[in-house]
Amino acid sequence: MQVSIFQTAVRAAALSAAISAGLFLAAPVAFAQEAPKPDAAKAAEAAKAAELKAPVIAVIDVQKVMQESNASKSITKSFEALRDTYQKEISGLEDKLRKGEDELRKQQTVLSADALANKRRDFEKQVADVQKTVQTRKRVLETTLNDAMAVVHKTMVEVVADIARERGANLVLARQQFVLVDTQLDVTDAVMDRVNKKLPQVALNVPKQ
Template sequence: MVAVVDVQLIMQESVAAKSIHKQLDAQRQTYQKEIAKQEDKLRGAEQELGRQRADLPPDAFEQKRREFEQQVAEVQRSVQTRKRVLDQAFNESMKKLHDGMLQVVAEVAGEQKASLVLAKQQVVLAEKSLDLTNPVLERLNKKMPTVAVTVPKS
């Protein structure tokens, strides 16, 4: 027997997928608050620099301007690093979910005596009785209700 599974639906709608998104959204909000504080600090430093422009000799002002630009560059690097960290955590978590889904697909396919399982997205037409998406999704939700997202400290 040939069967089909809607991999996209499972990877988006499973309880574990939703838990991954929830965990990453929480971490993203934490990062955004920290970055907003840094941006406020930079805006204050920029205003102070503007006020000092008339009072400082040109070389001293230039030095302070370079220091300010270094601070801006540091915040930009921090933002990029955090984005990479979140992307990596997302990819690792989704890989764990995908591996778990494949294991469940193999179990359900074995029980249904399916010798070939195709991704539904690759099939033009299939009889509903060949679709194992719901049994796979239900079992995956029971076996893997969550995937712990590991976000390294940056």
């Protein structure tokens, strides 16, 4: 009987979002008399207000911040230690199963049919328990990593918003979308510096087993 060995991998994900909204106002219909026309000054003011602002662009390498910030490195280190702990646990359980399987094979010629059937049922239950443990540990690893990286991402977005306001930028784009970018538009280093100061590390929130 063979038990699968679980593996996990750390993946860094880059995220960028664009939000657009539309507002529709219904104009009142005049039946008795025609609504007065706005004067030229008001019309010009309304037209000016309706104009879209010229885009002021900032660019950030999201993947770099999510992978190389101090907080992300601390998460990776803690995650790898937790993964290794679980791997050792699972390896120990698998060794125990292999020994149990060998013992069961040796007893096939000396046990009665009923006794052998009971032994086999017990062994199969042990296998099911180990498989359940593997899946539980894998789920814990994935959830713990995702939750920790979400904290880093949230902090990064807050920092980007602050820097965008300071620079008057109204459009922030992900660096991965472009081949060439003017270094004056790139705010990655500034974001990295502030994220490191604001969030030097993130502890893994591992649920109790």
